[in-house]
Each structure stands twice: as C-alpha cells, then as structure tokens.
Amino acid sequence: MLKKMRVLTGKQNEGLAQNIMWGFVEALLVGVPFVFVYLIIKEMFTTVPDLSYVWTCCGIMTALFVARVVVARHVMINNHSLGYDAGLDIRRNLASKLKKVPMGYLLKVDPGRINATMLQDVTFTEQIYSHLFSQLIVTFSLVTLVVIGLTIEDWRLSIAMCIGLPLAIVVFVVLKKVGAVLSRRLLDKVAEMTGSLMEYILSIKLLKAYNLAGKRFSKLDDQLKDIQKMSLKHEFVAGVAPLSFITLVELGFATMLLALVYLYVGGELQPHVAVLFLIVSSRFFRPLVAMAMFLAEYNFMQQSANRIEEVLTAPELPEGHWVETLEPSIEFDNVSFTYAEKPVLRSVSFRCEPGTLTALVGPSGSGKTTITSLIARFWDTTSGQVRIGDTPVEKLTAECLADHISLVFQDVYLFQDTIFNNLTLGMTDPDWEQVERVCKATCRWDFISQLPDGLDTVVGEAGASLSGGEKQRLSIARAVLKDAPIVLLDEATASLDPENEYEIQQALSTLIKGKTVIMIAHRLSTIVHADQIVVLENGTIIERGNHRDLIENSSGLYRSLWEAERHAHGWKLVSEGETTSVPAN
Ligand SMILES: Nc1ncnc2c1ncn2[C@@H]1O[C@H](COP(=O)(O)OP(=O)(O)OP(=O)(O)O)[C@@H](O)[C@H]1O
Structure with missing residues (x-):
C-alpha cells in the first residue's frame, strides 16, 4: 500500500518515517506506565510497603500520561497533515492527468465516476495516512511491547493470552477478501448514482418541461434503495471479519483466566503477577479491537486507491515540445x-x-466539428497528420497549442465568477481598458453596462444568469482578447438572432x-466572403473553393445547400462591394 501511495501522490511518503517514530514513542508512553503499575502491585504485596516508593511511581505515571497526551496530539496532527497533503497531491495529479488524457477517455468514463474518484475515493485514501498507519503503528508497537514485558514475567500466561491471535488474523484476512468484492460493487454503485444525481440536477429544466421530474427521480430513488440494500449486505458481510477477529482474540482472555487460576491454585504463580495479568489483559484487547474495526474500512481505502490508480494510469496523449515561432497555417494531410x-x-x-x-x-x-477537435488535439488522428505551420500538432505541448488557438464553441461555458475574470481567463496581466474596448466591439456594451456591477458582475454557475446570446457574445469577446493567431469558430453565432448575428459577424470580421x-x-x-469553403459529406471533402467557384457547380452539394437556404428564407445576398436582395419564395 505504501508503494501505491507513492504512485498516487507522486512523492516519496515524506514525513512518514518521522510519524512512525512518533507513533512508536506514543506506544511506549502507553505501555511504560504498566511497568509502574507492576512495581506498585509488587510493592503492595511486600510485608511493609514503602509508600514513598508508591508515590514516586504514581508521580512518574502521571508525568508519562501528560507526555502521552502531548505526543498523541503531535502524532494526530502529523498524521492528519500527511493525509491531507496526500489528498491534495492526489487531487492535483488527477486534475493534471485529466488535462492529458484524450477527450475520448473522458467521454467514455461516467462523469459521476470521475466525480466520486476526485471526492470520495481521495477522502478514503487520505485516511490511509491520517488514520490507518497511525492506528497500526501504535497498536502494533504497544501489543509487541506488552507481550514482551508479560512474557518476561510469565511466558505461560502470555501464550495463553495471545492464543487466539494467529487464528484471528487468518480468519480476518479471509473474510476481508470476501468483503473486498462487496466494497468494490458498493463503490461502483455509489459512483453510478453520483452520475445519475448530476444528470438529474443538470437536466431538471428539461425534466420539468416534459413533466418527467417525478419519473426520473424514481430511477434515482431506485438506485438509492439499491445502495441502501447493498450497504446493509456489505455491513453484514464486512462486519463478520472484525467480529470474528474480536471473538477469537478475546478467547485469549478466557484461556488466560483458566491458566491463571490453575497456576495460582497450584502455587506456581505469585499474587502480584496474577494481579498484573488481570489488569493488563483487561486493557490488552482494547487497541486490537479498535484496530480490527478500523481495518474493516481498509477494503474501501484499498478499492478507492485502485480506482484512483486506474485514472492516473490511463493512456495520455503524448506531449511534444514548445515551438517559439509557429506559422499560423493549418494543414490536414490525408487525415x-x-x-x-x-x-x-x-x-x-x-x-x-x-x-x-x-x-x-x-x-x-x-x-x-471533428476537424476542429483534431486541430485542438482533443483527439489524435487515426492516420495522416494535422500540422500547424510545419509542425504536427502532436509534436507540440498542450500549452503551446492552447497558446496558438482560440476556440468558440456552440455550447459556451462560463465559470461562476465575474465577467471580467471569465473574459480574461488565462491572461497574466489583464488590462481593464482593453477588455472594455473588446466588449464594446463584440458584446454590445449596453448589455454589460446595464448589469449591476458591469464587468465585475458575477455570472451564475455555467453562466446560468445570462441568455444564450449573451453567453455567446462573451465567448467571442474572450476569444478576441486571447488574441491567438488561430481562431476556431464552431457555430459561433448559432444562438444569436439575425440582427445580432449580423452585428457580431461585423465585429468578428x-x-x-x-x-x-x-x-x-x-x-x-x-x-x-470566406477565402476557402470546404464542403464535407460523410467525412470526405467533396468540394472546395470560394463561394463564387462553388456556386457555379450546378450539380454540387454547396449549390444545392445554397439554393435550399435561399428558398427557405427571405434573403439578403452580400457579395464584395454590392448588395442584392433576393425575395423569399
Ligand atoms: N464522441 C463521439 N463518439 C462517437 N461518435 C461521435 C462522437 N462525436 C461525434 N461523433 C460522430 O461523428 C460524426 C461526425 O460528428 P461531427 O460532430 O464532427 O459532425 P458535424 O458535421 O459537426 O455535425 P453537426 O453539424 O450536426 O454539428 C457524427 O456521425 C457523430 O455522431
């Protein structure tokens, strides 16, 4: 598991050795007071007990208790910071990994699953450091110290006390494996439900419009019921492991009592040793029981770590290098x-x-759209090459490519942030006046100036507080501000009415x-007015040229699309330098 944690965090478990050392110190501070308990008991059974000796022992024990509280706090803080640091590293690694995998991977994997991995799986995995290791170290060290001490005093009682331990470990390991299958299924089901929940929330408008909110919720409700049933089943099976462990371990207590009575009655056991074993054994099983309960959760941690590893080891798009001067030409070569x-x-x-x-x-x-996606390298080509300048896009780093391309999609995503921050995304030193100038040219400034805080207005999540057209204007302004030499516009003016579309087209040109x-x-x-029009059908280029060339081909697809459009709308044909009105048919 330590090796896996190194893979997930990308670090060398720094600080763990120190935490192990402090865990051991804590175990010592828990165990050593028993030595003084023993000395006090021993003194009590002498003919004339020395009370000042007893007081000294009590004083040292008190000092050890105080020291233990201080060390336990230190251990707890260290383990938690190690856990949270690991969680931060893992989440960062996941986020940076998601940037490097092909879009195809993200589309294939259920978003609920990614969400569950980023949140729930990382939280479980954090606990490996914050709870599991500390518990293991303290318990293991304490049990070892106590057993060694008791064995020195009386090996027969010591063996009797630990008699159930080996069998308990074997039974625990076997039952834990059965529980692991159920843990995996339960975590998968929770991830599936998270996906459905996200979908339900995101599609609530549509569901209400079609009066399907109740019906759709019943699907979600069924999943929640399934999870409830599976959780109960999991608790039932997974709970058997710690319970069997506890029962078998505590069997040692009964065996030790029998042996103790037998040896005492037979005169083979000193009274102070008998009392010592009675006191220590009553506490000996507590940390073991606590550890068993905690180890029952280990299945979840292990499954979560596996799922994180699955994402972190997903194949990446190979990275290229940064090219300083890239000619902004685009070439598709037999793609x-x-x-x-x-x-x-x-x-x-x-x-x-x-x-x-x-x-x-x-x-x-x-x-x-696939053509624009290949230029932005959301996917790599199956064969052939896409080049920017002379460089194939896969030979460029993601940063270099992003630096050279501005994208305006049909679906505009705006962050829950101010308009200014949304527009200047990724800019190191945004200039307020420049943003205003670009907005005036592309956004209809009145729309922004009428907002309560102008450019400082916070838009709702995913731009929920803006109309489709407003969001589209902002995304065009964002692309313009980025000032990349290559601009990819996918239906950029799709959500604008004809009047606005004309305005934006002017601004864009x-x-x-x-x-x-x-x-x-x-x-x-x-x-x-395009310099070149590429006409596609079924993934192949069937025509290419400018508007005039293509319109001349009376049997071409472009000509028929053009005519269909003319017949469908009242039309205003604009050719360079002239305006011709074509009435609607
Ligand atoms: N992620 C995907 N997985 C599988 N098939 C896809 C995926 N994205 C698109 N396709 C398919 O690839 C084909 C081309 O899609 P693409 O979006 O490039 O077409 P388009 O010409 O842009 O269409 P539109 O004008 O409707 O946006 C379509 O048949 C589509 O169903």
Missing part, C-alpha cells in the same frame, strides 16, 4: 479519424494559409483580421 469503431473522417486533405478564413460546410454529422480562422457555419450567408 482519417475513427471514434471507437466508427469512421468519421476519410483521407481529408486541405490547407489554410495564414490570415485566411476557411469555412466548413456540410450536412449534420459530416465531420465538421474586423477583429479576426490577420488571423487564420476556421469557421463552421450552417447559415451559408455568413461565409460568402
């Missing part, structure tokens, strides 16, 4: 990509020159000037 078993892109090749706008067009599911932009747009009117 194919498969999600699990499903081929999504097939031999896709195209190039985006620096400072140009490329639009991706195609029916739903044709692979447009000024602000993305000089950047290499890849834009996914379902409304073709927004991309007529």
